Amino acid sequence: MxxxxxxxxxxxxxxxxxxxxxxxxxxxxxxxxxxxxxxxxxxxxxxxxxxxxxxxxxxxxxxxxxxxxxxxxxxxxxxxxxxxxxxxxxxxxxxxxxxxxxxxxxxxxxxxxxxxxxxxxxxxxxxxxxxxxxxxxxxxxxxxxxxxxxxxxxxxxxxxxxxxxxxxxxxxxxxxxxxxxxxxxxxxxxxxxxxxxxxxxxxxxxxxxxxxxxxxxxxxxxxxxxRPADPWVASFVGAAVLLPAVAGPGAAHATTALGRIPLARRADSGGGADGTVVLRPEQLRLTDPSDAAASASGQVTEVRYHGHDALVLVGLPGLDQPVTVRTAGPLAVRPGDTTGLLVTGGAGFHRDSTDRTDGTDGTDGTDG
Missing domain, CATH: 3.40.50.300 (P-loop containing nucleotide triphosphate hydrolases)
Structure with a gap:
C-alpha cells in the first residue's frame, strides 16, 4: 500500500x-x-x-x-x-x-x-x-x-x-x-x-x-x-564541478577544459554537440603537473581546510571559475602552486537546452 x-x-x-x-x-x-x-x-x-x-x-x-x-x-x-x-x-x-x-x-x-x-x-x-x-x-x-x-x-x-x-x-x-x-x-x-x-x-x-x-x-x-537530472539539480544536491563540453551523438567521451573525459553513459543522440559535463569534487585528483596521466594543469587559487578533508580550488586556462577538488590526507599544495589534475570515474553530460536551470520561479519568495 x-x-x-x-x-x-x-x-x-x-x-x-x-x-x-x-x-x-x-x-x-x-x-x-x-x-x-x-x-x-x-x-x-x-x-x-x-x-x-x-x-x-x-x-x-x-x-x-x-x-x-x-x-x-x-x-x-x-x-x-x-x-x-x-x-x-x-x-x-x-x-x-x-x-x-x-x-x-x-x-x-x-x-x-x-x-x-x-x-x-x-x-x-x-x-x-x-x-x-x-x-x-x-x-x-x-x-x-x-x-x-x-x-x-x-x-x-x-x-x-x-x-x-x-x-x-x-x-x-x-x-x-x-x-x-x-x-x-x-x-x-x-x-x-x-x-x-x-x-x-x-x-x-x-x-x-x-x-x-x-x-x-x-x-x-x-x-x-x-545521476542528477540536469546541472541545476547537480549543483543543488551537493557540490558539483560544471564544465562546458562538446560531445557528439552517442559519444563515450566529452571534450572539456580538463581534457577528454569519459562519460558514465553515452551521450544521447538528440540536440547539438554542446553541453555541460557534471563531475563531483571527489572525482578530481591532484597530481604532479608533469604526470603524463594528468588531464590538465592549473594554479591553486584557494585551499579550504576542514580537518577530515579539504577543498582545493584550481584555476584552469579558458575557465572563468576555478574547479573544486575534494582531497583527504595531508595537503601538499598551497595557493599559488601549480598542480596537475586527474579525472576518475565517468562524468554526466547534459546537452544545452532552452529550459531554465537557475532555479528561479517568478514567485516572491514568501513560501519555503
Missing part, C-alpha cells in the same frame, strides 16, 4: 501565480521522503496542502490508500490521520511532557493514554521524563517530545516541517539519526521538508527535488547525487 500519493497538485495564491504546478509525488508506506528545494519553490505550501490547512486549486492526495483531497473530497486536518512535527516543537507550556504526548489520545481512557504516551517517550529516548515541564528540557529534548506526540495516535503519515532548524549543528546530526530510528521503529510513513541538502541525503530513503512548484527529480539519495 502506498503511504502518500500526490497527483497533479496545483495551488496558487491570488495573483501571485502558481506556487505548486501540476506536482506529483509518491512515498511508499514506511519510508521517509525528504522534499528539498530553494526558498520559494513551494515546499511549505505542499506541506500545508497535504495537512489540509490550504485547499488546492486542483489535484488529488491519498494517504494510506484513502483519498483525503480530490474532486468532491476535502477532509479537514483532524480527519486525515496526520501527525505533525513543527520547527519549534510547539509544545503546550502549561502541560507536562506526558500530557503533551497524550494530548491527541482523548478517545482512550486515562490509563491507556498514559501507557501509550510512556511507550512513545521510551521510543524517542525520554523514558522517565513524563512528569517534567517543557521549559525544563533542552531544545533537542523538546523536539523528541514533539515527535512522540506526533507518533502517539499512530498516524498514517507524519509531516516534519524543518524540525532541526533551531538547533546547533552538533545537536542536529545526532537528533536526525535518532528521529530516523524512531520513525523506523514505529513503521511510520513520513515526509520531511528541508532546504538542507546534507539533511535530505543522510536522513531520507528517497529525496524529491522541487523547482518552481514541480518535482524535477525524485529517487534515492544515491541516485540523485550520482
Amino acid at each position: 502506498t503511504g502518500l500519493r500526490v497527483t497533479s497538485l496545483t495551488t496558487s495564491y491570488g495573483r501571485g501565480g502558481r506556487v505548486l504546478d501540476d506536482l506529483g509525488l509518491t512515498v511508499p508506506e514506511g519510508e521517509l521522503a525528504a522534499v528539498l528545494g530553494p526558498s520559494g519553490c513551494g515546499k511549505t505550501t505542499l506541506l500545508r496542502v497535504i495537512a489540509g490547512f490550504v485547499r488546492p486549486d486542483a489535484g488529488e492526495i491519498s494517504i494510506g490508500g484513502r483519498t483525503v483531497c480530490g474532486p468532491g473530497v476535502q477532509l479537514p486536518p483532524e480527519r486525515r490521520g496526520i501527525g505533525i512535527m513543527a520547527q519549534e516543537g510547539a509544545l503546550f507550556p502549561h502541560l507536562s511532557v506526558v500530557r503533551n504526548v497524550a494530548f491527541g489520545l482523548r478517545p482512550l481512557d486515562r490509563g491507556e493514554r498514559r501507557a501509550r504516551a510512556d511507550e512513545m517517550l521510551e521510543l524517542v529516548g525520554l523514558g522517565g521524563y513524563g512528569d517534567r515541564m517543557p521549559h525544563e528540557l533542552s531544545g533537542g529534548q523538546q523536539q523528541r517530545v514533539a515527535l512522540a506526540r506526533a507518533l502517539a495516535p499512530r498516524p498514517a503519515l507524519v509531516l516534519l516541517d524543518e524540525p532541526f532548524n533551531a538547533l546547533d549543528s552538533g545537536l542536529r546530526s545526532g537528533l536526525r539519526s535518532d528521529v530516523r530510528s524512531a520513525l523506523r521503529a514505529a513503521g511510520a510513513t513520513a515526509l520531511l521538508v528541508t532546504h538542507d541538502q546534507e539533511e535530505a541525503l543522510s536522513a531520507a530513503d528517497r529525496v524529491a527535488v522541487i523547482r518552481a512548484g514541480r518535482v524535477v527529480q525524485s529517487g534515492t539519495p544515491q541516485e540523485l547525487y550520482e
Whole structure:
C-alpha cells in the first residue's frame, strides 16, 4: 500500500501565480521522503496542502490508500490521520511532557493514554521524563517530545516541517539519526521538508527535488547525487564541478577544459554537440603537473581546510571559475602552486537546452 500519493497538485495564491504546478509525488508506506528545494519553490505550501490547512486549486492526495483531497473530497486536518512535527516543537507550556504526548489520545481512557504516551517517550529516548515541564528540557529534548506526540495516535503519515532548524549543528546530526530510528521503529510513513541538502541525503530513503512548484527529480539519495537530472539539480544536491563540453551523438567521451573525459553513459543522440559535463569534487585528483596521466594543469587559487578533508580550488586556462577538488590526507599544495589534475570515474553530460536551470520561479519568495 502506498503511504502518500500526490497527483497533479496545483495551488496558487491570488495573483501571485502558481506556487505548486501540476506536482506529483509518491512515498511508499514506511519510508521517509525528504522534499528539498530553494526558498520559494513551494515546499511549505505542499506541506500545508497535504495537512489540509490550504485547499488546492486542483489535484488529488491519498494517504494510506484513502483519498483525503480530490474532486468532491476535502477532509479537514483532524480527519486525515496526520501527525505533525513543527520547527519549534510547539509544545503546550502549561502541560507536562506526558500530557503533551497524550494530548491527541482523548478517545482512550486515562490509563491507556498514559501507557501509550510512556511507550512513545521510551521510543524517542525520554523514558522517565513524563512528569517534567517543557521549559525544563533542552531544545533537542523538546523536539523528541514533539515527535512522540506526533507518533502517539499512530498516524498514517507524519509531516516534519524543518524540525532541526533551531538547533546547533552538533545537536542536529545526532537528533536526525535518532528521529530516523524512531520513525523506523514505529513503521511510520513520513515526509520531511528541508532546504538542507546534507539533511535530505543522510536522513531520507528517497529525496524529491522541487523547482518552481514541480518535482524535477525524485529517487534515492544515491541516485540523485550520482545521476542528477540536469546541472541545476547537480549543483543543488551537493557540490558539483560544471564544465562546458562538446560531445557528439552517442559519444563515450566529452571534450572539456580538463581534457577528454569519459562519460558514465553515452551521450544521447538528440540536440547539438554542446553541453555541460557534471563531475563531483571527489572525482578530481591532484597530481604532479608533469604526470603524463594528468588531464590538465592549473594554479591553486584557494585551499579550504576542514580537518577530515579539504577543498582545493584550481584555476584552469579558458575557465572563468576555478574547479573544486575534494582531497583527504595531508595537503601538499598551497595557493599559488601549480598542480596537475586527474579525472576518475565517468562524468554526466547534459546537452544545452532552452529550459531554465537557475532555479528561479517568478514567485516572491514568501513560501519555503
